Amino acid sequence: MGLSARVARFSLARPHVLVVVGSDGRAAGSVVESALLGRGWPLARSPADADLLVVAGSPGAELAAAVELLWAQVPAPRSRVHVATSSDVEASLDAAARHLRAWEAQRSDDGPDDPWAGQGPGTGGHQHAGNDGSESGDGHGGHSHDGMDVAGLPMASSAPDRDGLDLEALRVKLGPWLPGWPNGLVVEASMQGDVLSDVAVHWVDDAHPGTVGPQENALDALVRLLTLTGPAPTLRRWRETRAAVRQQRPGAVAQAARSAHRLARSRVLAWSLGGGPALAGGNAADVLHRWCDVLSGGSPAGGRDLVVDPQELATALQGADLAGARLAVASVVVGPGRTPAHGEGEDGDAHVGHAGGHHGGGHG
Amino acid sequence: MTELLVLSALGAAAVCTGVLVFVVDSMARATFCLLASFLATGAALLVMDLHYLGLLTILMMTIEMAIMVVFMIMLMMNPAGLMPMTMVHNTKGSAAVGATVFVVLVVGIWTVDWPERTGSPPADPTRQVGEAIMGPQMLLMIVVGVVLLATMVAGITLATHRGRYDRFGPDLDRGRPDDPVRGGLPR
Amino acid sequence: MTRTSGTRAATTGAGMADPTTWTSVWAGLGVVAGALVLGLVLAWFDAVARAGVRVGSRAVLVPAAAAPVREGMRLLLGQRRTTVAPDRLLRTLAVCAVPVLALTSAAVLPLGGHSVVSTSADLVWFNAAEALLWVAVWMLGWAPNAVHSLVGAYRFLAQGLAYELPLMFAIITVGVGAGSLRATDVVAAQAGGAWFVWTMPVALLVFLLGAAAFTFWGPFGAPAARDIAEGVLSELAGLDRLLVELGRAVFLGVASATAAAWFLGAEDGPVLPGAWWYAIKTLAVMAFLVGVGRRLPLVRPERFADIAWMVLLPLTILQTAVVAVLVLGGFYG
Structure with a gap:
């Protein structure tokens, strides 16, 4: 084994993993999560931070396009793996790790030549406010209208904002993948500074990932919130707790209840989560408290009051700043909604091209 | 001699980056050219052993420019200078004003009867500055x-x-x- | 003031004067090496704290301690990346500026009555290096032309507006107590156990808090938080990311050593050689910083601004006033 191979083996022994879970991939995603915990492989915080892209379940067309965009942003050495069912997780991860560490082989795949080639306008997170995004996909050379694009990116245009200023508005897309984000949720919004307006919410491929029990919901929400606020050791413990409960290890539920009781008492965490927009009858700190009650068995509603409709979510995010919006989204469980909340494609906003606004808005 | 050379180089850098403010085509670059000009001025003060004044110039101008760049750009959501824009307006008027000020300053510099230095520089000019400001x-x-x-x-x-x-x-x-x-x- | 600056200023030459060029070069290289070691040690502490291990659980401790080296190598080997229509010049400047500023701040670390660069305003030197970070981080977030990155840049400035004034007052307090802005004078003023921490505990805490804030580390990590997919770091990979991460770690490590010098008397202590004391104090500061910082959740800038302006600023002003009164009373000799 040559020196460079040794170096690659050492440095990539704990690859950073970006996990995308399809609407039918919940089971596989759970197994991936516990496998990563067991191996000590950290979760990637952005595509630029990732070495390994794991897709759990079978993504639909919209999610597949987002995955391709994410993959285009992962720098080499890199590897991707598709885990369709939970049975082949360990083998797939091993294979991906071998591929990753085969440093010499990686030399031939030098990553994306131009990480953005062919992604079209909007990869820098730019779309006209209120524009129908019709120029999506026409590549870098696509100066399609009014001389307002630079490098194929449409320019933001100004609009009145929350504070009575006339700020430039940018159409951004949050999701379907972000750290501490519900799998498959997509929030499209106009952003002025970091304030959101014109919010539309839908599920990627219009497929809700399916409902689970209150306990699982509570654990997911807590892990999402702790992903956004930390502290790191607490997040790690809760990820382990969630994995234990999912695997139905003896005593796991009781352990979770005890931890929830402790977490609910943390004033510092409550302060850190506070101040955001109200959703499901409270800000993120209140909602965290109620999820903790669900886990420790003190909630008569069993967390049903913490499931919100996409439309409700869109309304709550109106005028929220990005940090507050992220906390609000992470805190609740978003239900399927009776109809897609974004207007059934009538206004052209519903299906803004996949290439548009993924990147800067939500990393795919 | 070395000090004089460094000083001249810093002076030239200050002027050149100052000119660049009006040459570059993005708000961010213009702001940071201006900052570079201030940094060169601060460094010149450092070379003259006026440590406190030099460092203070660097410190204050950096924060000032960082605030300014926010105000200049916060209305725009097109980062990285996507939209090239000109940094000069009313070119003729400003050229006239600039030339006049330059002439006045140069004439002033050469005609004022500058006092001769008496005594030697203090060991700690910072203390001197403090006493001058906080005393009389x-x-x-x-x-x-x-x-x-x-x-x-x-x-x-x-x-x-x-x-x-x-x-x-x-x-x-x-x-x-x-x-x-x-x-x-x-x- | 009961004391003149003359006696202390004699310990170091004026300006950047080292007798020969070679001595300066070696001293400069020494600072770079020392600063890198400080950064690495800090990163080790951090990795162990992040893993959340109790002392003694070797199964997690050993891999965690290898993490900084591993991550560094990983980034060194990794591909760099770019975005559509970035401002390449500003990005390059910013990526280089972060580690360079960290090393610059290390130049005024007092060691054995000397520092590589000794000006009559070392305290302001450190402050200026930290302030230049405002521009560097803002450029870092601006240059890639991406939303999350830009939001991170603005968060950093918002955070800066919150921490900067309390930090400045904390630094000024040290200068007031020592009657000099020269780092070596500050250390000399604390000889014989008269460490500044006894009379300036608030200033020390605010200084460490400011250090965490300007390296956007731990609870002050909002500019690079997960909710904006790492914000200012979100478009960096490979060498670019390595340089920025290195700069942050070195800056925080240097700030810990600086705190040990300014507030804990650097080499001052009984029995053991001075260098040992300095190292022990620096490690203690790092352990404290990391141990507390990694237990706290994220503090969003808009939450922190309130605290900084309504609580910390009055507290630090009070701290400076108390020290000023003590100076007038001849407390510091």
Whole structure:
């Protein structure tokens, strides 16, 4: 084994993993999560931070396009793996790790030549406010209208904002993948500074990932919130707790209840989560408290009051700043909604091209 | 001799980056060219052993430019200078003003009867600066400080969109102000 | 003031004067090496704290301690990346500026009565290096032309407006107590156990808090938080990311050593050689910083601004006033 191979083996022994879970991939995603915990492989915080892209379940067309965009942003050495069912997780991860560490082989795949080639306008997170995004996909050379694009990116245009200023508005897309984000949720919004307006919410491929029990919901929400606020050791413990409960290890539920009781008492965490927009009858700190009650068995509603409709979510995010919006989204469980909340494609906003606004808005 | 060379180089750098402010085509670059000009000036003061004044120039100008760049750009959501824009306006008028000021300054520099240096530089010029400011000029500094503070408060009061009636209600009887973003203190 | 600066200033030459060029070069290289070691040690502490291990659980401790080296190598080997229509010049400047500023701040670390660069305003030197970070981080977030990155840049400036004034007052307090802005004078003023921490505990805490804030580390990590997919770091990979991460770690490590010098008397202590004391104090500061910082959740800038302006600023002003009164009373000799 040559020196460079040794170096690659050492440095990539704990690859950073970006996990995308399809609407039918919940089971596989759970197994991936516990496998990563067991191996000590950290979760990637952005595509630029990732070495390994794991897709759990079978993504639909919209999610597949987002995955391709994410993959285009992962720098080499890199590897991707598709885990369709939970049975082949360990083998797939091993294979991906071998591929990753085969440093010499990686030399031939030098990553994306131009990480953005062919992604079209909007990869820098730019779309006209209120524009129908019709120029999506026409590549870098696509100066399609009014001389307002630079490098194929449409320019933001100004609009009145929350504070009575006339700020430039940018159409951004949050999701379907972000750290501490519900799998498959997509929030499209106009952003002025970091304030959101014109919010539309839908599920990627219009497929809700399916409902689970209150306990699982509570654990997911807590892990999402702790992903956004930390502290790191607490997040790690809760990820382990969630994995234990999912695997139905003896005593796991009781352990979770005890931890929830402790977490609910943390004033510092409550302060850190506070101040955001109200959703499901409270800000993120209140909602965290109620999820903790669900886990420790003190909630008569069993967390049903913490499931919100996409439309409700869109309304709550109106005028929220990005940090507050992220906390609000992470805190609740978003239900399927009776109809897609974004207007059934009538206004052209519903299906803004996949290439548009993924990147800067939500990393795919 | 070396000091003189470094000083000249820094002076030239200050002037060149100053000129670049009007050459580059992005707000961010223009701001940082201006900052580079200030940094060169601060470094020149350092070379002259005026450590405190030099470092203070660097410190204050850096923060000032960082604030300025926010105000210049916060209205625009097109980062990285996507939209090239010209940094000069009213070229003829400003050229005339610039040339006049330059001539006045040059004439001043060459015609003023500069005093000869007496004595030697102090061991710690920082202390000297402090004593000069805090001794005979103390009253002036206090007055200037209060005036600056009053100007800032007045400026913000005039500029802000929302007054206390918006925040605390028409009768000022709201317990918590109605702000779009909550601060970290329970008030 | 009961003391003149003359006696202390004699310990170091004026300006950047080292007798020969070679001595300066070696001293410079020494600072770079020392600063890198400080950064690495800090990163080790951090990795162990992040893993959340109790002392003694070797199964997690050993891999965690290898993490900084591993991550560094990983980034060194990794591909760099770019975005559509970035401002390449500003990005390059910013990526280089972060580590360079960290090393610059290390130049005024006092060691054995000397520092590589000794000006009559070392305290302001450190402050200026930290302030230049405002521009560097803002450029870092601006240059890639991406939303999350830009939001991170603005968060950093918002955070800066919150921490900067309390930090400045904390630094000024040290200068007031020592009657000098020269780092070596500050250390000399604390000889014989008269460490500044006894009379300036608030200043020390605010200084460490400011250090965490300007390296956007731990609870002050909002500019690079997960909710904006790492914000200012979100478009960096490979060498670019390595340089920025290195700069942050070195800056925080240097700030810990600086705190040990300014507030804990650097080499001052009984029995053991001075260098040992300095190292022990620096490690203690790092352990404290990391141990507390990694237990706290994220503090969003808009939450922190309130605290900084309504609580910390009055506290630090009070701290400076108390120290000023003590100086007038001849407390510091």
